[in-house]
Amino acid sequence: MTSLIARTKDVLRPLKRRVDKVLPRTLRVAAPVVQAFLGGEYQTRYTLVNFPSLYSPSTAHPCIYDVALHAADGSLIGRRELRIAPFGSLEVRPEEIFGTDLPDLGMFTARIRSASALTFAYKHLGTVTSHFYALYSDRKDTSLALVHPQTLVDAVSGSQMAWQSGYLLDAGKIRKLVAVQINPTSTAATSSLHLFRAGADAEHLGTRTGTIPSMGARKVSWDLGDIGLTHGLFSIAAHGLPTTNAKPVLVTHFADGSFSGMHA
Amino acid sequence: MRALLRNTARGGEPVVHGADTSDMTVSLKVFHAGVLEYESASFASIPYGEYAEVSEDSCPILADEHKEHLLIAHCRRGGGDQYYAQEHQLIYEPGSGGRTTSLVYDQLPVGSGKTSSILLLAPKAWVSRDVDTFICVANAGNPRSGGATGSSWQIEFLEQGGSIIHALSLDLVQNGSHLIDVKRELQGHFVVSDQPKMLTVVARGDSAGAVILTFLVNRKTQAVALEHSLSPHYYMNGDLSRVRREAFLFPGIKGAAN
Numbered sequence: 001m002t003s004l005i006a007r008t009k010d011v012l013r014p015l016k017r018r019v020d021k022v023l024p025r026t027l028r029v030a031a032p033v034v035q036a037f038l039g040g041e042y043q044t045r046y047t048l049v050n051f052p053s054l055y056s057p058s059t060a061h062p063c064i065y066d067v068a069l070h071a072a073d074g075s076l077i078g079r080r081e082l083r084i085a086p087f088g089s090l091e092v093r094p095e096e097i098f099g100t101d102l103p104d105l106g107m108f109t110a111r112i113r114s115a116s117a118l119t120f121a122y123k124h125l126g127t128v129t130s131h132f133y134a135l136y137s138d139r140k141d142t143s144l145a146l147v148h149p150q151t152l153v154d155a156v157s158g159s160q161m162a163w164q165s166g167y168l169l170d171a172g173k174i175r176k177l178v179a180v181q182i183n184p185t186s187t188a189a190t191s192s193l194h195l196f197r198a199g200a201d202a203e204h205l206g207t208r209t210g211t212i213p214s215m216g217a218r219k220v221s222w223d224l225g226d227i228g229l230t231h232g233l234f235s236i237a238a239h240g241l242p243t244t245n246a247k248p249v250l251v252t253h254f255a256d257g258s259f260s261g262m263h264a
Numbered sequence: 265m266r267a268l269l270r271n272t273a274r275g276g277e278p279v280v281h282g283a284d285t286s287d288m289t290v291s292l293k294v295f296h297a298g299v300l301e302y303e304s305a306s307f308a309s310i311p312y313g314e315y316a317e318v319s320e321d322s323c324p325i326l327a328d329e330h331k332e333h334l335l336i337a338h339c340r341r342g343g344g345d346q347y348y349a350q351e352h353q354l355i356y357e358p359g360s361g362g363r364t365t366s367l368v369y370d371q372l373p374v375g376s377g378k379t380s381s382i383l384l385l386a387p388k389a390w391v392s393r394d395v396d397t398f399i400c401v402a403n404a405g406n407p408r409s410g411g412a413t414g415s416s417w418q419i420e421f422l423e424q425g426g427s428i429i430h431a432l433s434l435d436l437v438q439n440g441s442h443l444i445d446v447k448r449e450l451q452g453h454f455v456v457s458d459q460p461k462m463l464t465v466v467a468r469g470d471s472a473g474a475v476i477l478t479f480l481v482n483r484k485t486q487a488v489a490l491e492h493s494l495s496p497h498y499y500m501n502g503d504l505s506r507v508r509r510e511a512f513l514f515p516g517i518k519g520a521a522n
Contacts, residue, residue, distance in 0.1 A: 045462070047462055048387070049385065049387035049464055050426070051385055051499050051500075052500075053426075054385060054466055054511065054514065055383075055496060055499070055500065055507045055510070055511055056507070056510055056511075057510065057511065057513050057514040058510060058513050085425055085426040086426050087422055087426035087427075087428075087464075087514075088424055088425050088426035089387045089422070089424045089462065089464045090424055091424065091461075091462035123502075124502050124503040124506050124507075125500040125502045125503075125507065126500050126501040126502025126503070127500070127501050127502070128499055128500045129498060129499055129500070131494050131498055131499055132387070133387065133388045133491065135388070135390070135480070135489070141394065141395060141482055142482060142484075142485040142487055143482075143485070143487045144395075144480050144481075144482060144487045144488065144489035145365075146388060146478070146480050146489035146491040147491065148491060148492075164273075165368075166270065166272075166274075166351050166353065167353060167366060168268055168315065168353060169366075170355075170364065173362045173363070173364055198315075199313065199314070252364075254362055254363040254364075256361055256362065256363065258361075258485065258487055260363060260365040260366075260487070260488070260489065261489075262366055262367065262368075262490075
């Protein structure tokens with residue numbers, strides 16, 4: 001009986017492939033893409049783009065992004081549907097779509113989908129992933145940090161990971177380092193961050209261990225002088241990450257009060 | 265500008281017992297507008313776990329602030345000549361205020377095969393009275409077939425509604441770099457205000473060997489943000505050849521989004 005089923009499937013498989021080629025199908029999408037939200041002294045913007053239309057311009061269609069914003073404790077602040085024209089893009093200012101009563105810290109998620117269920121223009125794109133950029137600034141855009149996202153909702157857990165950033169940061173220029181971690185999974189995650197001098201990774205400086213709620217975020221800050229980092233190069237490492245690529249966003253504050261930032 | 269060339273585990277992975285921990289040797293070439301201006305076959309030898317800095321201290325030709333340079337570092341480990349996959353770090357320090365911006369960046373080696381096309385999708389250009397965006401295209405690709413050098417590029421600037429504001433063509437010299445000043449290119453085509461407006465820059469070139477970086481600059485405060493682009497395979501996993509082919513149709517349907 002099992003062999004009969006297998007043979008039947010073998011016979012039907014080419015037919016299914018032929019039918020799949022001609023039937024409409026909406027975009028096949030990966031899990032939502034996520035990135036940190038910074039409020040308070042910071043300002044955050046995200047850039048969504050109708051990339052399927054740019055990759056397949058002769059059959060361009062509008063698209064919809066389903067976006068959501070979560071607070072640091074994981075609670076949902078809001079969800080919205082955002083429509084983007086062919087070849088278009090959208091600068092998302094969270095205060096304009098989720099209201100002005102926003103937390104200082106959170107997590108933004110975005111997932112693209114077809115505006116129409118009856119289009120098959122993008123079948124050749126395969127599975128699409130809704131990447132976007134985040135721009136962090138102060139309220140007057142006097143400081144700027146541009147960061148691409150790194151992880152998706154419910155990506156593979158990095159709870160057992162020992163990770164070191166590839167960045168070497170200059171303690172002679174940076175006064176304060178802020179690391180922002182997000183947890184885009186359905187369970188709380190524990191992560192321990194520490195700093196270390198270049199070439200001396202056995203000595204952990206400023207270890208900060210904490211639990212990040214499901215769909216939440218945490219922010220860790222080091223005044224480098226307080227932990228003896230006043231000169232030379234240093235880096236950041238973690239034991240345990242919410243997902244394997246959920247590395248912290250780093251915000252580097254300088255002596256003049258300005259900041260820059262990067263994905264670690 | 266400084267570049268830190270690293271001989272370490274890649275991407276934060278811990279060193280695996282028995283892993284190759286041999287030294288990394290670096291040869292360096294510095295070009296300006298396609299002309300080789302400096303070459304060192306033995307620029308650095310980096311023990312495992314260490315790094316070497318490329319800067320005007322270690323390479324004085326870089327001290328000329330009014331000249332752009334394209335650097336090609338050939339990193340080898342052990343006795344072989346194969347590609348060593350590693351992320352290296354770029355550091356830019358605008359002015360003398362002590363602020364820096366950095367990027368750890370993974371760049372494929374200069375290829376020896378046929379030239380293929382490249383797509384840039386950059387929904388991350390902001391312009392305002394104070395803010396400007398610079399897109400740097402460094403063309404380290406191969407000569408085109410037939411012995412011609414350089415690389416042809418078509419570049420479009422799109423507003424958020426999808427309309428093309430402006431388009432331009434570039435012919436980039438091999439081993440040269442070109443800085444696209446978005447605000448300057450849009451003069452007469454787009455009105456800037458105090459509030460930064462986000463635009464998308466789309467570019468198609470015939471050299472996959474280009475390195476493309478985007479700098480977002482507040483000219484008043486000298487704040488700089490730096491990020492690389494995400495190539496199409498980050499966005500989709502289907503028929504990449506068809507996407508590269510069809511995306512070049514885009515200029516032909518100018519106005520379709522209006």
